[in-house]
Amino acid sequence: MIVTVTPNPSIDRTLTVPTVRRGEVVRASTVADEAGGKGINVARALVDMDHAAIAVVPASEATRRRLQDLLCDHPPLRVVPIDGEIRVNVSLVEPDGMVTKINEPGPTLTPREADRLVDDLAGTIDDVGGVEWVVGCGSLPPGVAEAFYARLAERVGTSARIAVDADRGALRAALSRPLALVKPNRSELEELVGRPLETLGAVVDAATELVSTGVERVLVSLGADGAVFVDASGAAYHAVAPIDDVVNPVGAGDALLAGFLAGGADAGALPTAIAWSVAACRAAGTRMPPVTPRDEAAVVVRPTIDRSLTLSR
Secondary structure, three states: OEEEEOOOOEEEEEEEOOOOOOOOOOOOOEEEEEEEOHHHHHHHHHHHOOOOEEEEEEEOHHHHHHHHHHHOOOOOEEEEEOOOOOEEEEEEEOOOOOEEEEOOOOOOOOHHHHHHHHHHHHHHHHHHOOOOEEEEEOOOOOOOOOOHHHHHHHHHOOOOEEEEEOOHHHHHHHOOOOOOEEOOEHHHHHHHHOOOOOEHHHHHHHHHHHHHOOOOEEEEEOHHHOEEEEEOOOOEEEEEOOOOOOOOOOOHHHHHHHHHHHOOOOHHHHHHHHHHHHHHOOOOOOOOOOOOHHHHHHOEEEOOOOOOOEOOO
16 A cells, blocks of 8 residues: 655646647637546556555535545545645647646645645554555645655654655655655755766765665656666666657656556656656646557666766756
8 A cells, every 4th residue: 555645636637728829819629627646646547557555635515626626536535625726737738749837826824734635644544454554645735844754754764665756855854754765856856965066976876875874765857858767776777768649748757656556666667657758748638648569668778877878857
């Protein structure tokens, strides 16, 4: 069982549009709403992989009904009641695959509501039993301190392994606690180490720095350049697959994390992780389509790092 925590869930609205030009009226050809937020995306992908998962989220009663209508118990939700309404994030998808995202900040949580979210997570672990991983995912809503994921890790303790996929201050603060896994993207890793990472070797070095702080595993998503995995043993791997039919890359990082966790969260999980990430890029929204044999066959895992390889932006 894997439990995800999404402090700032959303309704993800995807609009298919022609070329976006500032100041002009843009008419969408298709509109789709999905339940979103990184932890919900990860849990949904895990369930699609036949792996047991529960998503813990804060939500008002109206939001709970809306999320459950969209999810159809896929994945199961555990809802912590709050007063504020859910945010709506909009993705504008152009014909060439360019995506423009507009994310709302989300409802303001009181300190008491934030505490209740951590308490309910602990209760979920006790109630369901057999929890292998607790995964803290995504941005923090207004009112929630940057130390939220660090507090969550402290509360869980040794009851389960902790993974964090967050950014900025929330990720930096989480590194103060022992973590089994962090999954930054390239920009987030650059922000953590305070320098640009232009080559594969630079990414491996930066990930190794995180391991030296006490993180057991680091999985770095690199977009079209695949992913890098570094662990406390000193091993480093680069996995990549060609992507020639990108529709919308939003959610690909969440699919990568879900596949990695489902596959065992070690180097052997990289083919599954990359295949799910590639499949996610074919979907217009954040719901991942099934992985195909073609996706799996396209994955290449390289145990030897080409340190001079220049990364794309």
